[in-house]
Amino acid sequence: MEIKKIAVIGLGTLGAQIAVQAAAYGYPVRGYDRDPEIFRKTVEKVKGMMAALRKGPTVPREEWEKAVEKVTVAESLAEAVKGVDLVIEAVPEVLELKRKVFAEIDASAPREALIATNSSSIPVSRIEDATRRPEKCFNIHFYQPAVNFILCDIMGGTKTRPEFFDPVRKFIRSLDLIPLTVRKEILGFCFNSIWRAVKKQALYMWGNGFVDLKDIDRAWMSFTGMPQGPFAMMDMVGLDVVYDIEMSYYNDSKDPKDMPPAALREKIDRKELGIKTGKGFYTYPGPEWAKPNFLKGED
Secondary structure, three states, X not given: OOOOOEEEEOOOHHHHHHHHHHHHOOOOEEEEOOOOOHHHHHHHHHHHHHHHHOOOOOOOHHHHHHHHHHXXXXXXXXXXXXXXOEEEEOOXXXXXXXXXXXXXHHHHOOOOOEEEEOOOOOOHHXXXXXXXXXXXXXXXXEEEHHHOEEEEEEEEOOOOOHHHHHHHHHHHHHOOOEEEEEOOOOOOOOHHHHHHHHHHHHHHHHHOOOOOHHHHHHHHHHHHOOOOOHHHHHHHHOHHHHXXXXXXXXXXXXXXXXXXXXXXXXXXXXXXXXXXHOEOOOEOOOOHHHOOOHHHOOO
């Protein structure tokens, strides 16, 4: 098969980026969200993220903004998925919600269409039986293409047919992104599983008062040469999203060591969600980690 038309269900931070990325590379894209205004609001937040991180998309900024106008926001899920080859679900990281949306997609999308979840941690094997096409279900986990984080995890479920992997990889490459194929199911997929180990330890050290978060970020930035540390990266993702992802690991293991620190929950309750609210671990615009002398400890 060949992926020619796509739909994105859920137009929050990542859903909007996925839709615009595909539109920028010539794909007809329809999106749907229960909030009809969320796409425009999210696009403005993503522009703020680009400015805060001083990074842009894989196409020139003016092309990206033109692509925003090419995304059709449908009035219903059924309208969004009509006639498409691939549907990407990008709703919040709640298993039962994803299962509900997958069932709705399955009922309305063409029988030949593939269905993927953009989940950051939940394997599609836990969602696939909400459909009548488990052989066409995938994890396709995008990161942040609007700020040049160009990785994409690809993982099948328990019944995903091998012949569908190549069209998915071809689609991802056509977006100027790097497909990372997971051969055997693992919670967190490829890079996200590695990133989760770093994130978990960083949250543990900060949440229990061992080390100031700025020093953790300084250490990471100095060692890796990356322009941001783990806490700045979590601000980019959104602390509410980070919390939901960490809770998915905890709900899987029931190990108290996997429970995110209470201090993270407190930040969320105060609406300190990161770049999208102007305050998270840092304050935006002009976060401390972006200042010239940050690595020297002169904050």
